[in-house]
Amino acid sequence: MRAPGESLEIQKGWNFMAKRGRPTRATATAKALRGVDIDAVDPLTVLKQIAADRSAPASARLAAARVLLAQGGRKKDNSEGAEHDRISERALTLLKGGRR
Secondary structure, eight states: OOOTTOOHHHHTTOTTEEETTEEOHHHHHHHHTTTOOGGGOOHHHHHHHHHHOTTSOHHHHHHHHHHHHHTTSSOOOSSOOGGGSHHHHHHHHHHTTSOO
């Protein structure tokens, strides 16, 4: 039985509930991140995973891809790949309008 003036949420110990049965965003976030070391998470890795996830909404994938491109895109390795061959260099030169 509730005391006069005591809400149902307080009686059941749900002090951080916005509505009955639904936690606030802060409570849900705290619960989801419990046990996760925030300092160990690489944001670029997370963005790469979002951009590659076909089940994610297209707007989320697009936003992740835009941020990745703004950060410099793919990291270049020192291997001899297609970006170092004569044809690719010529194509890049033509795309730049003939300027080197």
